[in-house]
Amino acid sequence: MSALTGLLRKEVYHILRDRRTLAVIILMPIVQVVLFGYSIRTDVKNVRLAVVDPSPDNVTIELANRMTANGVFRNVATLRSPDDLEGLFASGAAQEAIVFENGFAERLARGLPARVSIITDATDPNTGSAMQSYAMAVIQDYEQRELASRPTGVRIIPQVRMRFNPTRESSNLFVPGLMAMVLTIISAMMTALSLTREKETGTMESLLVSPLRPWEIIVGKVLPYLLIGFVSVLAVIIEARLIFKVPVVGNVVLLLAEGVLFTLVSLALGILISARTSSQRVAMLTALVGTILPTLLLSGFIFPIESMPLALQVISNIVPARWFIFIARGIMLKGVGLAYLWRETLILLGMALVLLGVSTRSFHTRLD
Amino acid sequence: MRGTSEIVIHAKDLTRTFGSFIAVDHITFDVHAGEVFGFLGANGAGKTTAIRMLIGLLAPSSGEAFVAGHDVYTESELIKRDIGYMSQRFSLYDDLTVRENIRLYGGIYDLTGKEIRERTDRMLTRLGLEDAANDLVRSIPLGWKQKLAFSVALLHQPRIVFLDEPTGGVDPITRRQFWELIYETAAAGTTVLVTTHYMDEAEYCDNISIMVAGKIAAFGAPSELKKEYCVDSIDEVFVRLARPAENEAAQADA
Numbered sequence: 252m253s254a255l256t257g258l259l260r261k262e263v264y265h266i267l268r269d270r271r272t273l274a275v276i277i278l279m280p281i282v283q284v285v286l287f288g289y290s291i292r293t294d295v296k297n298v299r300l301a302v303v304d305p306s307p308d309n310v311t312i313e314l315a316n317r318m319t320a321n322g323v324f325r326n327v328a329t330l331r332s333p334d335d336l337e338g339l340f341a342s343g344a345a346q347e348a349i350v351f352e353n354g355f356a357e358r359l360a361r362g363l364p365a366r367v368s369i370i371t372d373a374t375d376p377n378t379g380s381a382m383q384s385y386a387m388a389v390i391q392d393y394e395q396r397e398l399a400s401r402p403t404g405v406r407i408i409p410q411v412r413m414r415f416n417p418t419r420e421s422s423n424l425f426v427p428g429l430m431a432m433v434l435t436i437i438s439a440m441m442t443a444l445s446l447t448r449e450k451e452t453g454t455m456e457s458l459l460v461s462p463l464r465p466w467e468i469i470v471g472k473v474l475p476y477l478l479i480g481f482v483s484v485l486a487v488i489i490e491a492r493l494i495f496k497v498p499v500v501g502n503v504v505l506l507l508a509e510g511v512l513f514t515l516v517s518l519a520l521g522i523l524i525s526a527r528t529s530s531q532r533v534a535m536l537t538a539l540v541g542t543i544l545p546t547l548l549l550s551g552f553i554f555p556i557e558s559m560p561l562a563l564q565v566i567s568n569i570v571p572a573r574w575f576i577f578i579a580r581g582i583m584l585k586g587v588g589l590a591y592l593w594r595e596t597l598i599l600l601g602m603a604l605v606l607l608g609v610s611t612r613s614f615h616t617r618l619d
Numbered sequence: 620m621r622g623t624s625e626i627v628i629h630a631k632d633l634t635r636t637f638g639s640f641i642a643v644d645h646i647t648f649d650v651h652a653g654e655v656f657g658f659l660g661a662n663g664a665g666k667t668t669a670i671r672m673l674i675g676l677l678a679p680s681s682g683e684a685f686v687a688g689h690d691v692y693t694e695s696e697l698i699k700r701d702i703g704y705m706s707q708r709f710s711l712y713d714d715l716t717v718r719e720n721i722r723l724y725g726g727i728y729d730l731t732g733k734e735i736r737e738r739t740d741r742m743l744t745r746l747g748l749e750d751a752a753n754d755l756v757r758s759i760p761l762g763w764k765q766k767l768a769f770s771v772a773l774l775h776q777p778r779i780v781f782l783d784e785p786t787g788g789v790d791p792i793t794r795r796q797f798w799e800l801i802y803e804t805a806a807a808g809t810t811v812l813v814t815t816h817y818m819d820e821a822e823y824c825d826n827i828s829i830m831v832a833g834k835i836a837a838f839g840a841p842s843e844l845k846k847e848y849c850v851d852s853i854d855e856v857f858v859r860l861a862r863p864a865e866n867e868a869a870q871a872d873a
Contacts, residue, residue, distance in 0.1 A: 253726065254726050254727045254728075254729060256726065257722065257723050257725075257726030257727060258723075258726075258727070260723075261712065261715060261719070261723050264712075264714065264715055264719065265712075265714055268714045269714065452708060452712075452713065453706045453707065453708030453709070453710050454710050454711070454712055456676065456704070456706045456710060457704065457706060457710035457724075458727070459676055460674050460675065460676060460699060460702070460704040461699060461724075461727045461728065462696065462699045462700050462727070462728065462729070463727055
């Protein structure tokens with residue numbers, strides 16, 4: 252019987268016999284897909300729309316109907332004058348209003364510029380701008396088609412198109428981020444906790460005094476978590492597909508391979524954390540602040556990196572999840588392969604090698 | 620006296636510093652094969668640091684040391700095969716059964732499946748733990764755990780076994796039984812190096828060293844040390860060595 256097999260079996264016992272940890276490992280990915288899937292929404296639906304139309308006419312009525320045609324807007328009020336808008340916005344009865352000027356259709360017919368105001372509740376700026384751009388798109392679309400049929404000279408009309416996620420489903424975007432999140436928790440935090448526990452109970456000393464090589468101790472420790480991480484990623488992909496119909500456009504095998512690479516980076520971080528801490532509580536906090544929060548906040552998972560201050564953008568470069576999420580989005584949503592993602596893959600690979608090297612070393616000398 | 624003339628642990632001017640703090644300060648001693656060697660000292664005197672250097676968990680700052688004939692600087696991998704170690708915290712896995720713990724360590728020390736099974740059965744019989752073989756270690760009494768940890772440290776039949784405060788927290792009767800196990804082990808030819816701060820236990824050792832502030836303040840057979848200091852117990856020797864300043868203060872008060 253080889254020493255490594257024994258170590259692996261021991262680790263499996265640890266995991267299986269610790270009911271709470273087991274529950275966390277199994278339930279966390281499943282629950283998080285549902286939680287994040289329904290809670291992180293950057294797409295807007297059922298926006299409460301008020302229409303102010305002082306001179307109703309076939310043009311304004313058609314425009315108003317188009318607004319509500321695709322389920323994004325729901326007409327809650329049609330008013331003659333904008334005076335009552337204030338109350339509707341204040342009470343939250345309306346989130347957006349389109350206000351046609353008096354004689355809108357008539358001006359259009361005479362070839363004069365016709366004005367329409369779009370007023371948006373921007374309490375939540377992201378939702379606000381999303382609602383606004385939907386409304387703009389509807390009006391521009393109409394304008395373009397009407398103009399095409401008139402010989403009144405050439406006007407350049409901007410076209411707006413949302414690529415790769417044409418329906419702007421935010422669930423498409425959250426799945427890669429969630430995979431990074433789940434992997435970080437399982438690989439970095441669980442590994443750090445499990446290694447620090449052995450330090451706390453003193454069993455680590457016995458392993459270090461034994462003829463086991465440091466790499467054997469590490470492999471015996473991380474291999475089970477690598478496996479669990481792999482299964483969790485599969486579970487997330489399958490669940491996201493079943494519940495939110497999130498596609499994997501590209502190569503699933505490549506996606507899983509990249510997942511393993513990212514898991515290695517996280518495992519190495521977990522080992523590093525455990526080498527620097529001596530209690531499970533500190534290890535837990537360090538993993539939270541050092542790996543999970545950056546994965547949540549600085550990776551582009553929830554907040555776009557482009558809209559961060561420059562300093563944070565620079566810092567985000569050292570967050571492994573940033574690169575993994577980029578890769579996973581590329582594979583899942585764009586269907587691109589290594590030809591486009593080799594740079595990011597190399598970065599992850601580099602991180603994995605450096606961190607595994609450093610963590611093995613720190614493990615070796617941790618008792619000095 | 621169980622010891623033979625063969626030296627299995629040799630330390631000369633062995634020193635370990637942490638920054639400006641000298642944890643172990645030029646200690647020199649020899650341990651002979653088959654003896655029970657007591658490593659005594661107050662908490663923080665440097666016992667554990669010294670042991671960690673000998674078993675390869677800590678690199679010495681200077682000096683030399685050989686364990687089972689291997690140099691601690693360059694041959695720690697060889698040392699590891701020849702020694703057993705039981706830490707203060709028993710080093711067993713709480714969430715594994717007695718049998719699983721034994722099998723784990725058997726595997727780590729490259730024993731074959733057959734060897735592991737035979738030695739497990741023999742050990743369980745000797746310790747009277749047959750009925751608890753499939754119980755989680757968490758659920759067995761502290762005294763049993765301690766004996767089990769000791770036996771597991773001996774599973775691969777090492778030449779030397781290091782026991783770091785093995786009797787902390789157990790009752791006097793269990794301590795006594797534990798020392799019987801130590802004697803049996805030494806009688807079978809395994810050298811035992813044991814640290815303790817129970818001075819009555821020191822009386823059971825063939826040779827002892829008393830560490831004070833990183834240095835070996837006294838070294839020899841317990842009977843010789845008592846004679847040398849003209850006292851009746853090692854406890855008194857220890858008090859004289861370890862707390863001279865406190866003693867003087869106490870006398871001044873009186």
